[in-house]
Amino acid sequence: MVSSKASASFLSRIAGYAGLLIVALGVALGGTTDRASANQRYAAYVLDANTGQVLFARNADARRYPASLTKMMTIYMIFEAIEAGRITEKTQVPFSRNASAEPPTKLGVKAGGSITVETAIRALVTRSANDVATAVAELLGGSEAKFAQMMTAKARQLGMNSTQFRNAHGLPNTQQYTSARDMAILGVALREHFPRRYDYFSTRSFAYGKQRISTHNRLLGRVKGVDGIKTGYTRASGFNLVTSVQSDGRSVVAVVMGGQSGRSRDDHMAALIRDHLPRASRKDSGPLVASRKLTPGTAAVAAAAVALPRTNIPMPAFRPTGETVEVAAAVTAYAATPRNTAPMPTTAAPVPSAPVPTPVAATDDRFANAIDPMQTASTAPTSGWAVQIASSPSQSEAFAALVRTGKEASGVLGAANAFIEEFENKGTVYYRARFGGFASKNQAWNACNALKKQKIDCFAAQL
Incomplete structure (x- = not known):
């Protein structure tokens, strides 16, 4: 008999597999303007990190689900704890049963490890x-x-007045929300407050045991000057990305939220950088985000979080320059006008490679009902090894194979990431059903051999 814990774990994985099918469909449907315009989750923001000038904004203050962008704040809190002397980089992080049981994407540390x-x-x-x-x-x-209370308190200190946290990972919660503007503030804060540690965000891969774990951020190495920061995805949020760029003295932090697919989100971000980085100033006017305020301990921060009023705290997120205020006011006015009846103010360039969708609040029933347990990996693996268990011209059959194998061999596959990969052969589109996350050929073949003992056909493939 399958235990209730195993059943819960399997159900969370099945939800992830269902999301993979949605992702694949999003890739297929995300290429046309008419279809993309129906995307009510879209928001974007480009900030000159030298001056605080808003270079581009769409739905910048509309509530959006952060997904794994949440982990930017989790990392901020880690950096702060290190600099406060509460922990060091060598401190051991213990894993409880609760932590170990979180759904993928995960590292797979067992309880007690x-x-x-x-x-x-x-x-x-x-x-x-x-x-x-x-x-x-x-x-x-x-x-x-x-910890979520601490995160929210820290958000208020930084001027992130449209953000509320309920967990540290970004898995769906209707009460966890943010905005594109707030994510830009957090991106700048990470750079300004922790310049000696910020380069963690440029990590392309690292070794963990026998695994080589690669980043989900495909903008690194693709666009000149990109040095981080973070991707995120759930079905409710769409594909999110915060990107930092520093090139030729210019510096911007850009945000894209609600992308239809990982590829379209990345392409849109690249276009935003291409069009707006040249408009950024080479003159650094000094820090933009409120100075970091260290707190003496956990209890003090948690107490401060509880005491926070529910309404926004009137504190400036950036230096109140006339130019910044003027642009922000223009963007706000534009967001309130009916679509297709007024041009974007001349202070902000038109949207590259994406239409302007109708904004929607996170409290909208249609938006809230889209929430489900979901992986927060935003792309399929790009390196390492995978185990392929099916290839079919039917996407639904490939998806069914993932679900079936996940159910029958959850112990073999562990924390492997399920994904569907599309390819074309002699004019016919096929869909590979694969489990990725294996660092070596031997790991992949060992897993495949174990699957074969359960009469599941498979083979190992290098990505």
Whole structure:
């Protein structure tokens, strides 16, 4: 008989597999303007990180689900704890049963195990590991709920007045929300407040045991000057990305939320950088985000979080320059006008490679009902080895194979990431059903041999 814990774990994975099918369909449907215009989750923001000038904005203050962008704040809290002397990069992060049981994407540390803080940071940046986020929350906050209060309190200190956290990983919660503007503030804060540690966000891959874990952030190495920061995805949020660029003295932080697919989101971000980075100033006017305020301990921060009023706190997020205020006011006015009846103010360039959808609040029933348990990996693996268990011209059959294999061999596949890969052969489109996350050929073949003992056909393939 299957235990209730195993059943719950399997159900969470099945939800992830269902999301994979949605992702694949999104890739197929996301290429046309008419279809993309129906995307009510879209928001974008480009900020000159030298001056605070808003270079581009669409739905910048509309509530959106952060997904794994949440982990940017989790990492901020880790950096702050290190600089306050509460922990070091060598401190062990223990994994409770609660942390170990988080759904993928995860590092796969068993309950009772531990990793160093340094490994935790790299796992959060690259794999976007949900189990690691929860373990960190329990270490620094005593519980994930208290840590979420600390995160929200920190958001208010930074001027992120449209953000509320309920967990440390970004898995769906109707009460966890943010905005594109707030995510830009957090991106700038990470750079300004932790210049010696920020380069963690440029990590392309790192070794964990016998695994080589690669980043989900495909903008690194693709666009000149990109040095981080973070991807995110759930079905409710769409494909999110915060990107930092520093090139030729210019510096911007850009945000795209609600993308239809990982590829279209990345393409749109590349276009935003291409069109707006040349408009950024080479003159650095100094820090943009409110100075970091260290707190003496967990209890003080949690208490401050509870005491926070529910209404926004009137504190400036950026230096109140006339130009910034003027642009922000123009963007706000534009957002309130009916679509297709007024041009974007001349202070902000037109949207490259994407239409302007109708904004929707996170409290909208249509938006809230889209929430489901979901992986937060935003792309299929791009390196390492995978185990392929099916290839079919039918996407639904490939998906069914993933579900069936996940159910029959969950013990063999462990924390492997399921994904569907599309390819064309002699004019026919096929769909490969694969499980990725294996660091070596031997690991992949060992898993495949174990599957074959359960009469599941498979073979190992290098990505």
